[in-house]
Structure formats: structure tokens, C-alpha cells
Amino acid sequence: MKLITHNILMCNKKGCTTNNFPLKLVATNWKDLDTENAQQYNPALLQRLCEKIEWNALRQTVSTLNWGVNLPEQLSAELVQDEAFLQDLHLLLVKRQIVEGQMVCPNCERVYEIKNGIPNMLLREDEV
């Protein structure tokens, strides 16, 4: 699971309608894809994605991951033109994957497991 995928996920459990995004992420095993396996670096794509991302959620999540990455509070027009910044984002959003871990709903504390890079978001019957 890439962080960009995490950035669109929310808790959809029955009754959980507020404060259900972003899910608190615990990454026990993560890996950077080799350049040949990963999607190509494409500044135009990254710039567009920046507009679609919930930046605060991303920044907040990254700050809890102990990856030594600090994202700026706000995205500026200059920043999204900055080559070095976009390269960093490419690594963070496109190449890096969480292989094992958990996501926890900040509201209802439902835990979603990530195994083999695939988040299990399937709710039980009594949760829908």
C-alpha cells in the first residue's frame, strides 16, 4: 500500500461518520520499489496528484512514521515546481509501499490489517 492509497481510505464502519479520516497508520514492514518496477517519475502526474491529496492528512501521517521525513505545512506554487521536492514526493508516494502494518480509525478504533501490501478493509456483517 502506498501513502497515496492511504490518503483516500477512511473508516466506513456502521455509525462511524465523523473523524474517520485519516486512519492512524502503523507500518511494521515497508519497502521501496526498485526503479524498474515502480511507476516512472512523472512531474506532471505528481503536480496533479498534489492537488488531489489531502495534504494535511499526508503530512500528519508521515510525521508519525519515523521515516525522518518532514513535509512542509502548506503546498506552495513554487514548491510543486521544485524538482528536488517532486523527486522526494515520488519516492514517498509512488515508490514506497507499506507491506505489513495496521490502520486504526481515529474515531471508533476499528483496526484494519495490511498484509502482503493489501489493506483488508472488508467489514464484518455486523459492521455494515
Place this chain on the structure above:
Amino acid sequence: MESNTLQQQQESITDQNIDHLSNIQIDTAQVQPSKNQIAKDAKKMKKKVAQAVTVIVKAENQTFEKLMSKVPEKYVFVAHFGNGDEEDQNVVYDYAKQFGEISRVTIFPGTSYGHLEFRDTEGVERMFKDLDGPNIKNLKFYGKERYACFFQTSVGFNELKNRATVDFPQSTNAFSNIIPGLYVYDDFISQEEEDEMIKSMDKHYWVKLLNRRVQHYGYEFLYGVNTVNKNNKIGEMPDFCTFLLPRFEKVLKGFGFNENNEVAEIGAEETKELKETFLDRHGLFDQLTVNDYTPGQGIPPHVDTHSPFEEIFVSLSLRSGVSMNFRTPEGQQKDVYLKPRGLVLFSGAARYNYLHSIATRKLDSVEGLLKFRHRRVSLTFRKIKHDPCTCRFPKLCDSQNKQVNIDQNMLAGEGEEAKIDPKNLQELSATDMEKKHVYEVYDKIAPHFSNTRYKPWPKIQKYLDALPTGSLNIDVGCGNGKYLGCNRENVFSIGTDRSINLLGICRDRDKDFQTFYCDSLKLPVRNNAFDSVISIAVVHHFSTKTLRVAALKEMHRVLKIGGKLLVYVWAFEQEVKKFQTQDVFVPWHLQDTYEEGKKDTEDSQQNIVQEPDVEQNTNQNHQEEEKSSHSSSFIETAYKNDEKKATVYHRYYHMFKEGELEELITENFEGQFEIRDRYYDHANWAVVCEKISD
């Protein structure tokens, strides 16, 4: 001579049968020429009789001897009355009842024969004495005289082959004590009043729902949440029911409350002392829902949501009666016939603990008689309730039992097609059908399935290629991820599926593919997150319209305004395969090499099966719950096919007819989705639409 004539007429009857027939049935000497003019045309009569016999023998597929008896018994076959409609039934019934008590009249719609059951054999004897000639009676159908043919038989209703087409649950006319809290008032209005009401309400605007039309007065009914907006009174009761109000007052004065504040009939022992009536406490009804049903339309099992309405509500039937089914979550059930112009009052258990429903069919069986449905307009009058419900039936109570999926269409006040399986109140996420015949099957066949599907279809590839750079795309039901790699230089795609094994295959194919495991009815995705949704061959796996709409609703929710949706569903109209019904089970022959523990990828390419053949789902009308659960039990999900060295799994499909997908979208997403393109591709109907509002 005579038997020759008959033989020429009747090819399907054996010689032996003809002899028998000619021996017992046809003897012109028996007929008194002076009695009536039929005798003059004995030949014609014989022809008629022989034709009638052939029809019955053929349709019942039993021997002549078994079907026709020489001595009177309680049963009679009747033929040649017309098309088997209501008029025919009434004429036959009116004629037969003068000879004795009739316990059952059965006619088979679309055929011209039927079956009568008398209480005793004397009735049959009397009837046969009255016939104009052997087996013949001249009766008037639609103002035209016809020779109806009658035959004595020992074959009872239960032995009839055609019985299945008319063997509906028996309704009863008797109300008292059958369902606690249900009261009935026959002839609550006159026919003139009924006509006036219909005329007047037809001048008002009908809101079209999927299965019926409605009008709301007093307060607006909110579908989806199945309640009313209590703070938004939209008006008074309409003029056409002003004359009813004094009658309602009278009725409501007849009910008070016991010590637990439950409604009780005044005059009963426990309420003798009570002075305060329902009318005193709550006043008259202030919300009205008018439902207009055409024959064949019905309503799924539901309770009227507890919290928005007081205990008593009433329902008035206009124009047509209908058989209403009542059942408790515990499984008790009863069919009750609501007569036209009759009022039914719901209170107590009938109001709170019985799910009521109307089956989707055109006829009802009422105490042995078939009743045809006509246009039926029902008026349901309710009283808005301002505090939570405290009834003693918490199971179906939205105030007391938050666990029950009351908020989501489940215990629909009048939810559109909200389908409840009383045995399992929590079924929206996955009905048994989807679980058994879709999810489990795909998990089992995943590796094999994946090997047969590797090449993107050009039109879908083209759609993805055309998305603007930086688009976020979600593939709902991505299978083995065949589209996750399309245009990935410019588009960021994420796939979801209900089969974890298929998602594992996605990941094995490419570590870069992004997926998560979820139900397409509940996408764990924030609103308005995506620029594009594709859903290829998914929506046809949902067995009810409600579920299909629910799936589309989720896709709508996660799309941005201006975002696009591409949907593919299997087409009913296919060049190669022909289907008789829209709801089918499609077998998948899973080669043994793919069975768990025997995975053999080298072999697999040559084991790819030809296009799966199709078995018809014997179940014609999928909306009828009982039938559908029945069908899934007799078609096993998997069985071993030794000859082919394969295990066969059945996947459920709803095959879409041309235009059906568009209609589903335009009817349910007016102002939300706009259709941009539609086409036929690879035996699928495809629609592209754009989200134009939330």
C-alpha cells in the same frame, strides 16, 4: 363412424382413449332434440368435447382414464371458456355454485380449461343433470355464448400438473385474532366515494418510484431513511379525503390505552375503566401516503418505521383487493386478503412486530378462489410521533435496537425494494446469493479465472488512455488487475475486489499495483476522491435491483463532480448465447489442476476452458424471496464433474437487457449522473456517465 370422426380430429389421443371417450361421452340418442338447438348440431358438440379432452390431456400430461371418470366425484374439469381470465372464472363460478357449495375454482391464466371442486359429490351430480347435452353447457362469456365442456374427474387440485402456476399462498378473509392488533372495517367507503377519490387524486402529481407511484400529504416522506421530516409540514390532508375524517374520529374513539400505554380496544375487560381514547390523546391522522399499484406490483416485507409514527395507522384499499403477507421475525406468517373499499387498522403486534408485504404477482388465491388484481390505490394515514418509540417489540424498533439496520433502508417504512429476509435482518452487505454464488466462487476459481483474462479490452483501454494526466482512478471489482496497468504513466489507479485471492494475484502480477479488499457496497473511500471510476462486470452479480443501485450509489459518492464512471454489465442479448431468463447461474468448470494444493501453472494454459455454458436459473421471478432462496439450495454451488476432471462452480448473474442499465441510472440518479456514452462491447452493455452533482 363416430369414433372415426373423432380420430380425425384428435391426433394426440390414442385409439384406446378415443374408444373410451366415444363409449361414455358421445351418444346423440341421449340428447332430446326438442330440448334445445344444440342437439341439432350434435356433430359440432362432439368436436368441441373432443377438442376439450385433448387440451386437458395434453396440458395435464396424464392418461385419459386417469383424468376422466364415469361416476361423479367432487371434482370437475371445465374447458372452452376463453382465455382463463377473471370474467371466465366468474361465469364458471356463478354457474356452478347453484348446484352446491364450491370449495375451489381454479383456472389457469392463458389456458382455456380449469378445475372445480365441490364440497360433495351431489353438487356434481346436480350440475351434470343440468347440462344441455353430454358434457356441454351453453354459457355466456363476455356477452357471447360459448359451449363450455364439463368432465367428471377423480383428479383433485393437488394432483393437477398446472397447479403450480396458480398455487399461491392461501389468503383468508377472516381477520379476528389472526394477527394481534389488526382490525378491519369492510365497506368503509361506498363505490361512489371511491370513484370520486380516484378521479380527484389523479389530478394530483404522482411521484414515480421503481415499483409504484406515490403521493404524500401532511409531511414529506423521506425515502432512504424511511422517516418523515417532522419539522416540515407540507400541508393539510387533501380535499379528497375530508369526508373520511369524521369516520376516522369514530374509529379512533374505539381505542384507548392500557396501563402500559399500549393501544387497546375500548370495551375489552382491561380497558373498561379507561376514559382517554386514542383520539383524545393524539388527535386525527396528519400524514398520508398514497400508493398506486398496477397488477403485478408489490412491496417487499417491511414494518412502518416505529419512531416517526404513533402506534395506530390505517390503510384504505381502493379499486382492487390484494393479498397481504404478514410475518414476524420469528417466522410466523399469514396471508390476509384486503378487500377493496375496506379499511385495515394496524396496532400492537400487527403494527410493530409483523413485516408486511405484497407479493409481485397478478392474482391472489383467497380461500380457494383466484382473485385477479386490478389497479389498486392504497391510502395510508398515520400520526406523526414526536418522542422515541417505547413499544414492547424491540426487535424491529429503530428507537430501541440500534443494531438492526434500520437506518439503512432495512426496515423500510416504504423503502423502495428494501428486501428483508426475516431470518436474517442484516443482509444488505451481502445477501446469501452474492456470498454463495459470487464471492466464494471467485475466491475458489481465482487462479484459473485470472489465466483466462489477461488482455484489456480495447474500448476500456481507450477510456483509460483518454483520462487527463494526474487522474485518480478506482477499479471497483478489479479482478486480477487487468486494467490497473493501463496508462499508468498518467493515471494513478487503485483496484478493489471482494475476492482476496484475486487481489493476491494482482500483487503477484505487479508489486506496483495498488489494491484493497472491500465490498463494493461499502467503499472505504472518502467522498469525492476520484476523477474516474470503472466497474467492469460487477454490477450484474447483484441479485436485486436495490443492491445494484446501492453499488452505483457508492461509485457516485466517491467520484468528484465532473468525474467519469464507466460500467460494463453482461448483456441479455448475446449473439452466441441465448438466455431464457435474466437471472441465471453460469457454471465455471474449474480444472483440477487449479484446485488448492494441486496448482500447476505449466499445465494451466492448455487447460483454459472454452466459454462456460449457461444453465438457466429455473427461478423465473427473482423478486420472490422464497423462490430465490429455494433455487440456491437446489443448485449446489459446486459439484464434481469427473468426466471433465473439473469442479463446477455456479456464479449468479443478472443479465441486463438493452437500455436497462441506462434506465437504472436515469431513474435513480436524476440530476446526479448524466449519461455521456453507451455501447455494446464483447457481449456487455457499457455506459459512460459523468457526475454532475453530489
